[in-house]
Amino acid sequence: MTALDGLDGFTIEVPSWAYGNSGTRFKVFSRPGVPRDPYEKISDAAQVHRVTGLAPRVSLHIPWDTVDDWSDLRAHAEKLGVRLGAVNSNLFQDDDYRLGSLCHPDRRIREKAVEHHLHCLEIMRETGSTDLKIWLPDGLNYPGQDSLRGRQERLAEGLQRIYAALDPEHRILLEYKLFEPAFYSMDIPDWGTSLLHCLALGPQATVVLDTGHHAPGTNIEFIVMQLLRQGRLGAFDFNSRFYADDDLIVGAADPFQLFRILSEIVTAGAHRPGSGVNFMLDQCHNIEDKIPGQIRSVLNVEQALAKALLIDQEALAAAQRDGDVLAANGILMDAYETDVRGALADRREARGLPRDPMTAYAASGYAASIATARVGGEQAGWGA
Ligand code: AFD
Ligand code: MN
Numbered sequence: 001m002t003a004l005d006g007l008d009g010f011t012i013e014v015p016s017w018a019y020g021n022s023g024t025r026f027k028v029f030s031r032p033g034v035p036r037d038p039y040e041k042i043s044d045a046a047q048v049h050r051v052t053g054l055a056p057r058v059s060l061h062i063p064w065d066t067v068d069d070w071s072d073l074r075a076h077a078e079k080l081g082v083r084l085g086a087v088n089s090n091l092f093q094d095d096d097y098r099l100g101s102l103c104h105p106d107r108r109i110r111e112k113a114v115e116h117h118l119h120c121l122e123i124m125r126e127t128g129s130t131d132l133k134i135w136l137p138d139g140l141n142y143p144g145q146d147s148l149r150g151r152q153e154r155l156a157e158g159l160q161r162i163y164a165a166l167d168p169e170h171r172i173l174l175e176y177k178l179f180e181p182a183f184y185s186m187d188i189p190d191w192g193t194s195l196l197h198c199l200a201l202g203p204q205a206t207v208v209l210d211t212g213h214h215a216p217g218t219n220i221e222f223i224v225m226q227l228l229r230q231g232r233l234g235a236f237d238f239n240s241r242f243y244a245d246d247d248l249i250v251g252a253a254d255p256f257q258l259f260r261i262l263s264e265i266v267t268a269g270a271h272r273p274g275s276g277v278n279f280m281l282d283q284c285h286n287i288e289d290k291i292p293g294q295i296r297s298v299l300n301v302e303q304a305l306a307k308a309l310l311i312d313q314e315a316l317a318a319a320q321r322d323g324d325v326l327a328a329n330g331i332l333m334d335a336y337e338t339d340v341r342g343a344l345a346d347r348r349e350a351r352g353l354p355r356d357p358m359t360a361y362a363a364s365g366y367a368a369s370i371a372t373a374r375v376g377g378e379q380a381g382w383g384a
Pocket of ligand 2: 210237
């Protein structure tokens with residue numbers, strides 16, 4: 001038994017939307033070979049799992065990933081060695097939602113938002129998905145625009161309607177975000193608000209922690225610890241940020257923070273299969289190639305977890321008990337400073353995987369093949 005055996009069974013879920021074109025309000029760059037439909041998105045996602053062995057699930061986004069025959073899409077994924085994961089609802093791209101969706105002052109619009117989630121649950125029954133991810137883009141741009149409290153009451157009512165429709169195996173993953181698209185007050189701006197609504201709903205409601213959704217300098221590992229204590233950390237949306245909600249490759253901005261987050265996960269044993277925590281990515285590769293961007297992200301999470309598994313927990317607990325500040329910090333830093341890349345490459349090779357997934361993907365010729373094959377049609381994008 002070695003520390004890295006803790007990686008056994010650890011899996012990461014990749015988002016279908018990471019393979020489409022994305023950008024900012026200034027420009028969405030198109031790239032050759034970008035998927036034109038959910039089938040091609042899943043084919044791209046399957047390349048990440050093929051070279052890493054870590055990413056067997058693909059999150060869907062509705063309506064972007066809607067197909068006529070869900071069992072056919074499910075079979076397509078499974079033929080490629082992956083399966084359909086969480087279903088993401090979309091409350092941010094319909095003109096009716098200009099003033100909000102589940103929090104909207106008009107009951108007719110709130111009803112439309114509830115119905116959208118009931119539709120997502122129907123899809124989940126066909127895809128075999130168990131997680132319904134709700135990111136609420138609702139909020140206010142100006143003080144006085146609407147009642148902060150009234151919106152919470154409306155939200156609670158709508159969430160209750162959705163929760164009541166869950167099957168026993170379903171979960172709601174309720175995501176928070178500090179700002180954007182609303183700029184004065186989001187209706188679920190922080191982990192506390194998401195947790196309060198989850199606690200009010202019941203045990204099948206849990207919090208999604210998107211690592212890009214906090215104020216600069218937030219101690220995210222503290223939130224991880226707190227949600228784990230409550231048994232309400234349902235999932236991560238891993239990405240990284242320098243300033244806003246940048247959706248960059250996770251670990252790119254602050255690998256030490258990613259290590260500290262995964263250290264709390266390891267301390268609670270939440271990295272193990274069956275922990276109830278879904279380790280998902282939520283990224284938009286605006287300027288970099290998308291499949292390699294996802295491979296890099298998956299490898300960054302694996303590397304941070306490997307380092308967290310190296311922490312000498314017994315020595316750390318003893319140093320903490322003794323109040324030996326420098327020894328305790330040193331034990332944590334020893335793990336973080338360990339170069340685990342060779343050990344991870346050995347582990348991949350022992351499992352029949354390429355030692356260097358990035359090089360293996362580049363050498364596969366897949367990028368050139370899709371650039372040649374995918375001519376015509378309409379490329380998928382952030383919003384298409
Ligand atoms: C955007 C939101 C949020 C959500 C994702 C998928 O900021 O992170 O999880 O879209 O809907 O990135
Ligand atoms: Mn997210």
